[in-house]
Structures are given as structure tokens and as C-alpha cells.
Amino acid sequence: MAVADFLDRRVDAGALPLVLGDVLVILAFIYAGSTRHQSVAFPPAGAQDLVTLLVIAAPFLVGWAIAAPLVGAYSAGAVESAKASVPLTIRSWIPAAVIGLALRATPWVEGGVALAFALVMLVVGSVSLAVWRVVAARFV
Numbered sequence: 730m731a732v733a734d735f736l737d738r739r740v741d742a743g744a745l746p747l748v749l750g751d752v753l754v755i756l757a758f759i760y761a762g763s764t765r766h767q768s769v770a771f772p773p774a775g776a777q778d779l780v781t782l783l784v785i786a787a788p789f790l791v792g793w794a795i796a797a798p799l800v801g802a803y804s805a806g807a808v809e810s811a812k813a814s815v816p817l818t819i820r821s822w823i824p825a826a827v828i829g830l831a832l833r834a835t836p837w838v839e840g841g842v843a844l845a846f847a848l849v850m851l852v853v854g855s856v857s858l859a860v861w862r863v864v865a866a867r868f869v
Contacts, residue, residue: 738804744803744804751861752790754857755793755854756790763785769781769785787838788829788830791829792825792829793821795825796821796825797821804817807862810866811865811867814865818859819855822851822854822855823851825854
């Protein structure tokens with residue numbers, strides 16, 4: 730019961746458009762990095778490129794799925810204004826990225842974790858999600 734009450738305060742039904750946008754933004758900046766490092770073709774050459782992108786993004790999407798609801802990225806406050814949404818989003822991305830990086834550091838996930846990569850993921854992810862949330866606050 731306590732867990733359900735906690736999540737009820739952290740997840741608002743009105744945040745559904747934010748969920749979709751957040752996932753698309755995470756996929757977009759990971760796709761940009763993947764094309765930069767020739768892991769995925771631009772434009773995608775076929776289904777294999779899309780699968781590769783999803784494999785690269787999976788640890789970070791798992792991290793986001795864990796951290797965002799717990800921190801409150803989908804709370805009623807996050808839906809109300811960019812002033813509330815942006816800090817909640819950045820505070821959600823930091824642990825999400827750490828979870829994603831930790832998963833990449835395991836022998837079961839390909840990719841590894843270099844310090845430069847970790848910093849890029851933290852900064853680019855925070856900025857990308859923050860910009861999206863500002864846009865979402867105006868138009869969604």
C-alpha cells in the first residue's frame with residue numbers, strides 16, 4: 730500500500746505525453762551519438778540499424794524507467810510548468826544515466842564506460858531533456 734501511495738504522488742495521468750517525448754528525446758540523442766561514432770547509419774539502412782540503436786539505448790531507457798517515476802518526472806508538478814518540469818527531469822536523468830552506465834559496465838551489456846562518455850551522457854542527456862520539457866510546457 731505504501732508503494733502505491735508513493736507512486737500515486739509521483740505519477741500523474743496527464744504526464745503521458747511527456748513519457749513519449751522523453752523516450753523519443755533519449756533515443757534521438759543516443760542516435761545522434763551512435764551515428765557520430767558509426768555504430769548506426771544515418772539514415773538507418775534497415776532494421777538492423779534500428780535494433781542496434783535500441784540495444785545501445787536500452788540501458789539508459791531502463792535507467793529512465795526506474796528513476797523518472799521515483800524522482801517525480803511524471804508528477805502533477807512536472808505537468809504544470811517548465812519551471813517545475815525541467816529540474817525534475819534533470820534530477821531524474823542523472824540517476825537514470827548512472828543506472829545506464831552501470832549496466833553498460835557489466836559483462837552482459839556491450840559498450841563499456843569511459844569517463845568522457847559518462848560526462849557526455851550526463852550533460853547531453855540533461856540538456857536535451859530540459860529543452861524538450863521547455864518546449865512541452867509551451868505546446869503540450
